[in-house]
Amino acid sequence: MSSDKCHVAGAERLAQDRGKIKIEFSEEELAQIAEVVQEYFEVYGYDPDSPSDGVLQNIYKKIKGKEWSK
Helix, strand or coil, rough: CCHHHHHHHHHHHHHHHHHCCCCCCHHHHHHHHHHHHHHHHHHHHHHCCCCCHHHHHHHHHEEEEEEEEE
16 A cells, blocks of 8 residues: 555545544643643733644633632
């Protein structure tokens, strides 16, 4: 199988598995992730129009149960 066909097959498999993949973190790891997101927002600010800031806000909210705010 050529390299291009492998990449296409891999992408198709990933598309099929989307939503089925679950990554689990320990409570300590989740706390560290929330801390990093909080530090990022404190240093760079939160831009509600930024897609990446929105993703970080969603991650923070899932961990902490509330949105980040100053």
